[in-house]
Every structure is written in structure tokens, then in C-alpha cells.
Amino acid sequence: MAKDIAKLKEEMKAELLKIKEEMKQEIKSFRDSLERDLRNEIRELKNDQRQMTESLNFAFTSIEEHKKKLDDVITKNRDLESENAALRAECKCLESKGRDLETRLVLAEQYSRKTNLEIQDTAALIAFALRFNGSILVGGVRPLPPATPALLFKSTLEASNLLFFSEGVAATRRGDTQSTVGGYGCTFGGSGLKLFTRLLVLLCALVFLELPLFLVQANDRRPFHRVPKGQMLVTSQVLSLRPERKQHDNWWELRPNIPTQVKEVARDDY
Structure with missing residues (x-):
């Protein structure tokens, strides 16, 4: 009886050791799998982080470029406003000159008509004298x-x-x-x-x-x-x-x- 119990204990101990070994193997396998999955996840996260960083850098660069372009547009707009003001002043001056030229043109037409009459009178007098x-x-x-x-x-x-x-x-x-x-x-x-x-x-x-x-x-x-x-x-x-x-x-x-x-x-x- 005692031998049977000792043998049973030995068998149970061996069985427990076997189970323990299997459990160790499963735990090790699960841990390796978990580590592999974690490493893959970490790699993917790093890749995502790198891509996100690149995207953010590109976005910041684009924002800086757009800001620079906006500053250039604002500067050009100010220059155009100055040129527009100068052009308005020049237009007013040209309008004044245009009115002056119209007046001179009217006077020139009057003088031309008078000159034509004088030429006709001169020709008439010469024809009369001849x-x-x-x-x-x-x-x-x-x-x-x-x-x-x-x-x-x-x-x-x-x-x-x-x-x-x-x-x-x-x-x-x-x-x-x-x-x-x-x-x-x-x-x-x-x-x-x-x-x-x-x-x-x-x-x-x-x-x-x-x-x-x-x-x-x-x-x-x-x-x-x-x-x-x-x-x-x-x-x-x-x-x-x-x-x-x-x-x-x-x-x-x-x-x-x-x-x-x-x-x-x-x-x-x-």
C-alpha cells in the first residue's frame, strides 16, 4: 500500500513536472508571441509617429510658406495701394491736362478757321490785284x-x-x-x-x-x-x-x- 502511494506520488510529481514544463513552454511561447506582437506594434507606432512627424513638419513648412506668401501679398497690396493713389493723382492731373488740351484744341480750331479765312482773303486779294x-x-x-x-x-x-x-x-x-x-x-x-x-x-x-x-x-x-x-x-x-x-x-x-x-x-x- 505504501509502495503504491509512493509510486502514485512519483507519478503525480512527474505529471506535475510535465505540466509545469508544458506551462513554462506555453508561457514562454505566449511571452515570445506577445513580445513579438508588442515589438511589431511598437515598430508600427514608431512608423506612424515618424509619418505623423513628417506630415506635421510638411504642414508647418507649408504654413510657413503660406505665411510668407501672405506677407508678400500684403506687401504687394500696400505697394499697389500706393501706386493706385499715385495713379489717381496722375489721372486727376491728366484730366486737368485733358481739359486744358480740349480748351487749346478749341482755340486751335478757332485759330485754324481764322487762318483759313486769312488765307482765303489773301488769295482773293492777290487774285484781285493780278x-x-x-x-x-x-x-x-x-x-x-x-x-x-x-x-x-x-x-x-x-x-x-x-x-x-x-x-x-x-x-x-x-x-x-x-x-x-x-x-x-x-x-x-x-x-x-x-x-x-x-x-x-x-x-x-x-x-x-x-x-x-x-x-x-x-x-x-x-x-x-x-x-x-x-x-x-x-x-x-x-x-x-x-x-x-x-x-x-x-x-x-x-x-x-x-x-x-x-x-x-x-x-x-x-
Whole structure:
């Protein structure tokens, strides 16, 4: 009996040892598996952490770039506002200049119309003068308008021996010492020197160009001398007026648009 109990104890002890060994093996296997799973989880977590860190770094970098771009946009916006203010000021200046140019354009159009009328009047007077086929001395012609063709006067001078004077008028009546004869483009100071010089110019024109004497009268219908037939008398500034030919008492009247001035030319003997 005692042997059986001892044998049973030995068997149970062996069985317990076997179970203990199996349990150790299972625990070891479970621990290894658990460690392996934990290591895998830790590796995955580290990978996730690294990816998250990279994502965060990329996000921070993007945020910094966007912030820098935003700062650049704000700076550009400020610059554009400054440029816009400068452009508004320049636009106001240009508008002012535009209004000034419009005013100048209106004045230029008015001057152009006036100049065209002066050219037409000049052409009409020259055409009227050429009908007499005589040498003509024109006194008191003011400076010609800029738009007047120079060839028109050049050809007229060559064709009809016309001599233009730009300043002064010839003697209006006998004994008038204040009257002068002007030369084209000439300016002289002093009444005595002016009278002497312009009379000398007139004398040279009469001698060297063989021009007959024509006298200019201003606002006076009475001639200074009788003018031979085929010659004519022209008053001062007649080229700046718009003539209308009308025969009256052996005189050709040039009635201008200005009613206060009467310009006349002589045609026949007296």
C-alpha cells in the first residue's frame, strides 16, 4: 500500500513536472508571441509617429510658406495701394491736362478757321490785284499767318512784282509826319529813325524795283495823290480782312467783316 502511494506520488510529481514544463513552454511561447506582437506594434507606432512627424513638419513648412506668401501679398497690396493713389493723382492731373488740351484744341480750331479765312482773303486779294497787271506796293501788312503757303507769295511776287510791308502805313495825307512806311520783317526804334528808315526802304523799292508810288490811307476815303489808271491803292492790314469787291465812284471798295475799318483801292484817273 505504501509502495503504491509512493509510486502514485512519483507519478503525480512527474505529471506535475510535465505540466509545469508544458506551462513554462506555453508561457514562454505566449511571452515570445506577445513580445513579438508588442515589438511589431511598437515598430508600427514608431512608423506612424515618424509619418505623423513628417506630415506635421510638411504642414508647418507649408504654413510657413503660406505665411510668407501672405506677407508678400500684403506687401504687394500696400505697394499697389500706393501706386493706385499715385495713379489717381496722375489721372486727376491728366484730366486737368485733358481739359486744358480740349480748351487749346478749341482755340486751335478757332485759330485754324481764322487762318483759313486769312488765307482765303489773301488769295482773293492777290487774285484781285493780278487783274490789273501792274506793279503793286502793299503797305501796312502785319506778319503773315503761319499756315499761309510761302510759295503762294513767292510766285505772286515773281508774277506781279508785289512788294509786301509788314509794319506801318504810308502817308495818309499831305503833311502828316507821323505816318510811316514799313518793311517786311523790319523793326526800328524811335519815331524819327523809323520814319527815315522806312521812307528810305520805300525809295529803294521805287528806284531799284521800278515800282510806281502807291499811297496807303487808313480810314480815309480821300487819296493822297491821284493814282494812274491800272494802278491801285491798298490800305493797312487788308490781308487780314475778308474783302467784298464793289465799284463806287471809280474806287474799288474792300469791305471787311470789321465795320469800323474801310479799306479801298484806286482804279481810275481823277
